Amino acid sequence: MFIKNIRLKNYRNYKELNLNIDKRFNVIYGDNAQGKTNILEAIYICSSGRSHRTSRDVELVNHESKSYYIKIDVEKKILNSEIEVQYENEGKKKLRINEIPLKKIGDLMGNLNTVLFSPEDLLIIKEGPSERRRFIDITISQLKPSYFYDLQQYMKILDQRNSLLKDIQNNRKLLDTLDVWNENIIKTGSRIMKTRKEFMDKLSKFAKTEHEKLTGGLETLNIRYNPSFPVNRFDDIKEIENDYRKSLERNKEKEIFKCTTLIGPQRDDYEIFLDQKSLKMYGSQGQQRTAVLSVKMAEIDIMKEETGEWPVLLLDDVLSELDSKRQEYLFENITGIQVFITCTEKSFFSAKASERADFFKVTKGVVIKE
Ligand SMILES: Nc1ncnc2c1ncn2[C@@H]1O[C@H](COP(=O)(O)OP(=O)(O)O)[C@@H](O)[C@H]1O
Ligand SMILES: [Mg+2]
Secondary structure (H helix, E strand, O other): OEEEEEEEEEEOOEEEEEEEOOOOEEEEEOOOOOOHHHHHHHHHHHHHOOOOOOOOHHHHEOOOOOEEEEEEEEEOOOOOEEEEEEEEOOOOOEEEEOOEEOOOHHHHOOOOOEEEEOHHHHHHHHOOHHHHHHHHHHHHHHHOHHHHHHHHHHHHHHHHHHHHHHHHHHOHHHHHHHHHHHHHHHHHHHHHHHHHHHHHHHHHHHHHHHHHHHHOOOOOEEEEEEOOOOOOOOOOHHHHHHHHHHHHHHHHHHHHHHOOOOOOHHHOEEEEEEOOEEHHHHOOHHHHHHHHHHHHHHHHHHHHHHHOOOOEEEEEOOHHHOOHHHHHHHHHHOOOOOEEEEEOOHHHOOHHHHHOEEEEEEEOOEEEEO
16 A cells, blocks of 8 residues: 555644655655654554554644644555544544544554554563553554454453452452453453464564575574463464463452452563574674564565555664665565655665655655655
């Protein structure tokens, strides 16, 4: 899929922006704090329904305004999408596709698929499990809206189950109702885990191939899904449910004591290995960067495989993070894909790369196409 036009109104430091996009390769450059990432962020919002930098829409509204507006036109093989996002302070975000209002954010998924690669992505390796879960959740949601609904549903059930656990501590009679909540959480939780497992296996397979290409076969990359309780077989949802049930039973008293749900998707994690060694613990900075690039490329491969279309690639400030060999590899491997790439210097690009690129210079929220 390809973005054809981007419109912004009172969004971040943009009073008004109307950009026609003609090419696949788009370089957005300029000094720091001029508004480069803001453009990628706006694209990302139209893709996933939220910013990758904040969950608070108020922050996105231009300081001198009370509302923001984003519109992105996407050209696709089957049906083009005109995605609109509108937000007024203290109100609710309104989404429209081809002028039809969406009831739920989940309905946005799949209309514009993006893969974002920014320096913060190293957090996938360095930070805790919640960062890692966020990464896969966003990707899977774009591919499978029902997963997004399951996650939302799961969080609601989890909240209610946690309050019940608190109440049980004061009133043991309520213990009988726990079983009902267990069945609810098992149903939704197992579906989430099954989807995660399938995704992780695919991600591991593709990332391994990408990593082989990137390192000339020197290193073998693997990704392993670590669910919060032991599961014998993932191919049969009933098996997951049975193991889930047993595990909840085993943890019952502990959960009541701690007033919180101790197992389930909210405690899932996964780990990346290079030659069977934990990348987080033993990988050098360079190895970690390369591995993240492999994982991102794998994400692109999966999206292409599942949807039949290339996603739009958003590269925020990552060129300087990669050595020239990796940069070259990246450019050679993204020819069919539309790319938006931000950087401070346009001199970064070789004459060859520049030939097929459009350059946009950003200065204080004003963009000039060269
Ligand atoms: N709500 C807002 N209203 C006005 N300006 C904003 C708002 N949010 C961020 N900015 C401005 O946007 C700029 C940062 O934009 P960003 O795209 O992150 O920069 P960069 O070009 O370095 O990627 C800063 O100048 C910041 O003050
Ligand atoms: Mg930036």
